[in-house]
Amino acid sequence: LAKTTQPISMDSYEGQEVNITCSHNNIATNDYITWYQQFPSQGPRFIIQGYKTKVTNEVASLFIPADRKSSTLSLPRVSLSDTAVYYCLVDFTGGGNKLTFGTGTQLKVEL
């Protein structure tokens, strides 16, 4: 059974780098991993997506090791406005009912 696991919560301070890891079993070579950010009373919002090695965009980086059993979302210099819940979504070979969200990580950023 496809499953993803994330830490329940993390705390950080403004200006620090934050790394959130998602563990995913039974992931295939071309299965994509996507990270979303969610603020209270809003729907999740796309941050970054990839399926191998490293992807970087203007807000985050995504690192995927060779064994692909986990992935790490890296937020380079967090601010108070990054306080949110972060979800990884794994497309276990083909989408549909195999799209499995992690349980989410509550990130709290303080001054």
Add this chain to the structure above:
Amino acid sequence: DAGITQSPRHKVTETGTPVTLRCHQTENHRYMYWYRQDPGHGLRLIHYSYGVKDTDKGEVSDGYSVSRSKTEDFLLTLESATSSQTSVYFCATQDPLRGGSSTDTQYFGPGTRLTVL
């Protein structure tokens, strides 16, 4: 965002009554999804659609049905609401790559908070 609206945004109903939630999108995205979000469970897929009249079950489909008669609308029906269906429901759309890949970004609606008494 992909111009996704959900209605109603809030609803309180009684056990045993039927409830229909509506998701409407203006971007002509082919794929649409219904999720529920509960504390400790994150987002769980209820049903999804890969096109008009093409729907399938997700992880937690029992007690729910869906219909998609037009590209822009995806309806979620609780045939007989139960207290365990109290949740926040999110609709999402996706515009897949040619060839049917579902790897592109999902765009989420604002959610519907449903309370079943």
